[in-house]
Amino acid sequence: KNIVILISGVGSNMEAIARACETERWPARIAAVISNRAEAGGLATAAARGIPVAVLSHRDHATREAFDAALADLIDGYAPDLVVLAGFMRILTPGFVERYAGRMINIHPSLLPGFPGLHTHARALEAGVKVHGASVHFVTPELDHGPIVIQGALDVLPSDTEESLAGRVLALEHRIYPRAVRWAIEDRLQVVAGVVQVTPPEP
Numbered sequence: 001k002n003i004v005i006l007i008s009g010v011g012s013n014m015e016a017i018a019r020a021c022e023t024e025r026w027p028a029r030i031a032a033v034i035s036n037r038a039e040a041g042g043l044a045t046a047a048a049r050g051i052p053v054a055v056l057s058h059r060d061h062a063t064r065e066a067f068d069a070a071l072a073d074l075i076d077g078y079a080p081d082l083v084v085l086a087g088f089m090r091i092l093t094p095g096f097v098e099r100y101a102g103r104m105i106n107i108h109p110s111l112l113p114g115f116p117g118l119h120t121h122a123r124a125l126e127a128g129v130k131v132h133g134a135s136v137h138f139v140t141p142e143l144d145h146g147p148i149v150i151q152g153a154l155d156v157l158p159s160d161t162e163e164s165l166a167g168r169v170l171a172l173e174h175r176i177y178p179r180a181v182r183w184a185i186e187d188r189l190q191v192v193a194g195v196v197q198v199t200p201p202e203p
């Protein structure tokens with residue numbers, strides 16, 4: 001199975017997935033890591049692991065649709081079975097999302113449906129929630145809204161700041177995202193009435 005991972009920054013989730021793919025010997029490979037920002041640190045991390053990398057800058061495309069069309073062509077060149085958004089900071093057009101329906105997932109740093117959108121840790125602290133976390137979901141045209149594959153939760157500490165909370169949620173992401181990707185490439189995910197069911201592993 002071919003996995004294509006899209007990043008915009010550090011790529012720590014991408015790295016966690018690439019490491020699990022190797023150490024757990026998944027029947028899959030990271031076919032490419034693609035970033036919309038040439039300065040994304042994750043590009044060097046991927047290249048150091050021998051993973052093909054590519055950059056497609058949104059600044060080189062007049063419209064969102066034109067960028068997404070070029071991105072889809074670039075992605076399809078790697079014949080992806082799964083497209084993984086990992087810290088990819090772009091809003092994708094409905095046409096692009098539809099093209100990868102059922103085979104594109106994203107990680108969001110909150111317990112969806114709570115706190116969709118940005119600045120989730122500050123908003124969680126402001127709301128005084130006692131439990132916070134991260135969610136992996138299938139990407140649908142509505143932002144941060146698709147069927148949830150897996151979630152990780154942690155206690156919000158009285159001492160937590162936005163930074164401390166973000167750090168602990170990120171560590172949680174590094175545990176749940178590789179698991180979600182493995183389930184996907186093992187074809188163990190079914191969406192029934194908008195709810196993801198994970199089938200048991202093959203005996």
Ligand code: GRF
Pocket residue numbers: 007008009010011012013014042086087088107108109169170173
């Ligand atoms: C982090 O804020 C993470 O919570 C979110 O994307 C951002 C960058 O993650 N999923 P990464 O280190 O680029 O994977």
